[in-house]
Amino acid sequence: MRRVFLFCFLVLAGLANLGAKAGPLDEYTWVNRVIVVFADSALDPRFTQQMTMLAEDPESLENRDMVVITDLEPGSELRTRLRPRGFSIVLIDKDDSVILRRPSPLSVREIARHIDKTPSRIDELAAGAPR
Numbered sequence: 001m002r003r004v005f006l007f008c009f010l011v012l013a014g015l016a017n018l019g020a021k022a023g024p025l026d027e028y029t030w031v032n033r034v035i036v037v038f039a040d041s042a043l044d045p046r047f048t049q050q051m052t053m054l055a056e057d058p059e060s061l062e063n064r065d066m067v068v069i070t071d072l073e074p075g076s077e078l079r080t081r082l083r084p085r086g087f088s089i090v091l092i093d094k095d096d097s098v099i100l101r102r103p104s105p106l107s108v109r110e111i112a113r114h115i116d117k118t119p120s121r122i123d124e125l126a127a128g129a130p131r
Helices: 002-012 045-055 058-063 077-082 108-116 119-126
Strands: 033-038 066-071 088-092 098-102
Touching (some): 033 077, 058 066, 058 108, 088 108, 108 119
Parallel strands (some): 033 066
């Protein structure tokens, strides 16, 4: 859990841009939920706003086993798989299903609401996971 938090912090701090270099999303299946933030450029104001919003509440991301991946690479493996257009945020659950797609930034609170409705998160809360 601590490693995931550190990873999220590095991404949110702008110290990591994994893009297609992150490898297949399969490594996160049943372990983490993934937020993929796509943009054509790091200068896109929506990208900057989204990363700022994610950085405002890293504890909520950690409690939900979130990994944040940014993709600024045209033609990347993630873009081929998830097919975003310009700026996009895609939320993937632990079972590798897409929970949410949005063409505009979302707050951590809005993201958390979507996650908290999933069967996997409901099971985690019933087992005593942190909110």
